[in-house]
Amino acid sequence: MRILLQRVSRAEVRIRPDDTSGVARVAGRVGPGYVVFVGFTHSDTRSEVRWMAEKLIGLRLFVDEDDRLNRDLKQSGGALLIISQFTLYADARKGRRPSFTKASPSSTAIPLYEHFLFILRSSDIDVQTGEFGAMMEVELVNDGPVTLWIEREFGQQP
Numbered sequence: 001m002r003i004l005l006q007r008v009s010r011a012e013v014r015i016r017p018d019d020t021s022g023v024a025r026v027a028g029r030v031g032p033g034y035v036v037f038v039g040f041t042h043s044d045t046r047s048e049v050r051w052m053a054e055k056l057i058g059l060r061l062f063v064d065e066d067d068r069l070n071r072d073l074k075q076s077g078g079a080l081l082i083i084s085q086f087t088l089y090a091d092a093r094k095g096r097r098p099s100f101t102k103a104s105p106s107s108t109a110i111p112l113y114e115h116f117l118f119i120l121r122s123s124d125i126d127v128q129t130g131e132f133g134a135m136m137e138v139e140l141v142n143d144g145p146v147t148l149w150i151e152r153e154f155g156q157q158p
Contacts, residue, residue, distance in 0.1 A: 001041070002041075034080050040108070044108075048153065083130040084133070
């Protein structure tokens with residue numbers, strides 16, 4: 001499981017329409033908080049999902065009164081905008097077209113994604129989302145900038 005986290009002052013995700021109307025609808029919008037792009041691979045289980053959710057909730061990436069990164073999402077009153085993104089598992093080492101064979105298929109990724117959202121929502125944090133598998137437009141203002149890549153795969157130690 002991989003996430004790309006960006007601390008934001010605001011963000012929004014819009015779902016592109018299937019037709020030619022050209023009008024994208026807003027699916028999720030947050031003020032201060034994190035935009036989290038999340039991808040799953042074949043070996044991921046609920047164990048990795050729980051670890052990642054707990055890690056995300058506990059990260060201290062907001063400044064305290066001493067201007068140190070010392071406050072977590074709850075302490076800062078921040079929200080989450082979660083975006084599913086299989087392209088986090090792209091392999092572009094060969095050729096010009098990335099391979100996505102390391103990305104988990106939808107049939108296994110969707111239940112893991114939904115479990116991830118369930119855990120996050122159970123922690124009394126405002127959680128907004130895009131739409132799994134949809135074409136999306138993500139607009140964000142990275143605050144800091146603060147950007148982290150976090151990975152947890154089967155067999156890794158915490």
